[in-house]
Amino acid sequence: MTTLSNDKPTAISIRNVSQRYGEAGSSGAVVALQDISLDIRQGEFLCLLGPSGCGKSTLLNIVGGLFSATEGQVKVGDKIVKGPLPADISFVFQESTLYPWYTIRENFDVAFKFQRVPRNEWKERTASALQAVGMSSFIDHFPNQLSVGMRQRVNLARGIALKTDIILMDEPFAALDEQTRMVLGEDLSELLAATKKTIVFVTHSLAEAVFLSDRIVVMTARPGRIKTIVEVNEPHPRSPDFMLQPRFSELRNELYALLRDEIRQAIATTGGSVRPSGD
Numbered sequence: 001m002t003t004l005s006n007d008k009p010t011a012i013s014i015r016n017v018s019q020r021y022g023e024a025g026s027s028g029a030v031v032a033l034q035d036i037s038l039d040i041r042q043g044e045f046l047c048l049l050g051p052s053g054c055g056k057s058t059l060l061n062i063v064g065g066l067f068s069a070t071e072g073q074v075k076v077g078d079k080i081v082k083g084p085l086p087a088d089i090s091f092v093f094q095e096s097t098l099y100p101w102y103t104i105r106e107n108f109d110v111a112f113k114f115q116r117v118p119r120n121e122w123k124e125r126t127a128s129a130l131q132a133v134g135m136s137s138f139i140d141h142f143p144n145q146l147s148v149g150m151r152q153r154v155n156l157a158r159g160i161a162l163k164t165d166i167i168l169m170d171e172p173f174a175a176l177d178e179q180t181r182m183v184l185g186e187d188l189s190e191l192l193a194a195t196k197k198t199i200v201f202v203t204h205s206l207a208e209a210v211f212l213s214d215r216i217v218v219m220t221a222r223p224g225r226i227k228t229i230v231e232v233n234e235p236h237p238r239s240p241d242f243m244l245q246p247r248f249s250e251l252r253n254e255l256y257a258l259l260r261d262e263i264r265q266a267i268a269t270t271g272g273s274v275r276p277s278g279d
């Protein structure tokens, strides 16, 4: 069992990051993030939680170097992020990003090639990651021969197989049924205990956030700022028994109380009807 100590080195440092879409002052300009500063520790599972449109995906994409923030800076270790860092960071998105014209094996190989993983490691990495998500027997299938949930499990396995120290996950389980989410959540917790990866994870599920996270960053309605950070303090790997402990419900209720006003505000400004799922 591993517990995250507060003196772990910083894996990702985010300093005064703000993001505006559109020309400043123009009618279409949107301030998505405002002055975000945060240190993410090595081996930490950090969750971003907040109302729809508060800038969670924007922040994840900036951390991953998919585009640069209008203000502020992100560092991964000693490197200032100016573009993608495929040797350090992999992504798992909500929609599986598998190429439809390649088999599962070939999809892994393409990613390995891009990340310059030595060829003699490809087979073993693919096999063990697929095994971790129970998808070994589908290695020669094409993505459209799998269900949405199976595709997403493969997508997750590919993120694991790349062996970068950091994985950024944007609602990776959103399209999955609840049981699969729970099983994959347990797998992720195991992975964290075994590999010390740093994971930044976006979800709308309060239960998922509590079950998986070392720390949960609660964001405000747009423009997204850090409202507060909730510590979970439970060693990985976590078992479903954790969900039965009074502390689990207390944390979930605390998160809901923190988010409720923000969500009302987001609804008032966007006219949307988004609520966190209480599952």
Ligand SMILES: Nc1ncnc2c1ncn2[C@@H]1O[C@H](COP(=O)(O)OP(=O)(O)OP(=O)(O)O)[C@@H](O)[C@H]1O
Pocket (backbone or CB within 6 Å): 021, 022, 030, 031, 032, 050, 051, 052, 053, 054, 055, 056, 057, 058, 059, 222
């Ligand atoms: N490329 C873009 N151009 C213009 N506006 C954008 C762009 N991407 C995001 N936005 C706006 O920035 C805000 C934050 O978007 P973002 O997708 O980061 O939110 P989110 O917290 O991930 O929301 P959700 O929970 O719905 O996924 C939203 O108002 C969105 O409309």
Ligand SMILES: [Mg+2]
Pocket (backbone or CB within 6 Å): 056, 057, 058, 170
């Ligand atoms: Mg998003």
